[in-house]
Amino acid sequence: MRDQDIIDKAKELAQLHEKRSKDPRATRVLGFLKAKGLLLVDWIPARPSIKFNVVDALWVGENVEPRVLELLPAVVIHFPKTAINVNKLPKQLTEIVDQLKLQAPTGPSYQGFTYEMFKMWTEFKPKDKRVVPLSEKKVMRSFRLKRSVASKLTELAKREHLSEGEIIERFIQ
Known part of the structure; x- marks a missing residue:
């Protein structure tokens, strides 16, 4: 591959990422995570009181910001009324959520994220202090x-x- 081909491909991917970042699904999910202090995103306004579809969060995690997949089990546990259609989570993520609720010491990994990474976010104390870490419930x-x-x-x-x-x-x- 020539240098110019690599540059053109990188520009193409950057444009695609910018387009996906402005998608309403991305702004809803990332805005909520920003409002709760789970994700630092400068280019999206905080949206603390919205509901979002779990399918949209999975799309954002796969196409815009991979860390959304890492945070999704903690969001499902701590903000159950915010995440809609939780029954559409992949089987592996459902299993992770169940293990986290039981405070199991070990569990499965998902798309490169270890169980310990998921577990860490269940112990996170958000800015608004309305959510209690699982160990303190x-x-x-x-x-x-x-x-x-x-x-x-x-x-x-x-x-x-x-x-x-x-x-x-x-x-x-």
């Missing part, structure tokens, strides 16, 4: 306590200005 439990123990727990919680759950957490830790 609270688990609902119920206990049957004797009345005397329950009243002591309530008194201790009032004295310490904490919830009863926080008192139990402190005791166990």
Whole structure:
């Protein structure tokens, strides 16, 4: 291949990338990820309160910005109402999402992204602080306590200005 052929091919690919970057699917998905602090993109405005189709996110990940594929499982877990048509995720990504929800130590990789890379984004703390990392999510439990123990727990919680759950957490830790 001649040098000029290489230059022409590079210009052609750059034009194609620019065209795809302006696609509405790309602006929606990348704008959302930018708004949540998951992706730094200068050329797209932040769009914090939109919903996008998972199929569109897969297209963006394959054609515009590959890191979208790395972030998609975390978005599905932390923002379940934002990602539409989650049932259309590829089987491998669905398996990764399931493993991440279970906080499994190992799992499958997908298109060059390791399970550890996906797992890292489930522990990310966004700017708006409304999303809690998976390791910090609270688990609902119920206990049957004797009345005397329950009243002591309530008194201790009032004295310490904490919830009863926080008192139990402190005791166990």
